[in-house]
Amino acid sequence: MSDDLGEVILETTRSGIYLKCCAVHVATxxxxxxxxxxxxxxxxxxxxxxxxxxxxxx
Structure with a gap:
């Protein structure tokens, strides 16, 4: 995602009018x-x- 963070996985889940986004730092x-x-x-x-x-x- 961003060079200074390294690899980041983003997962989004929609529930009605809301969106949940989980960001996971792969290295840690x-x-x-x-x-x-x-x-x-x-x-x-x-x-x-x-x-x-x-x-x-x-």
Whole structure:
């Protein structure tokens, strides 16, 4: 996904008007989840990656 993060797997699941996006860092197995409106999938993905980045920097 992003060069500074390395390999990231994104999985999205739709449930009605909501979209759940799980971002998993392949090298460490750390996972972050974001939920948002289904009509904005890229925004939900960006949020999941941002949360993953923050979790890795802890």
């Amino acid at each position: 197995g750390v996972e972050a989840v974001a939920i948002g409106p289904a009509h904005e999938p890229k925004a939900v993905e960006r949020l999941a990656v941002a949360k993953l980045r923050r979790a890795l920097n802890r």
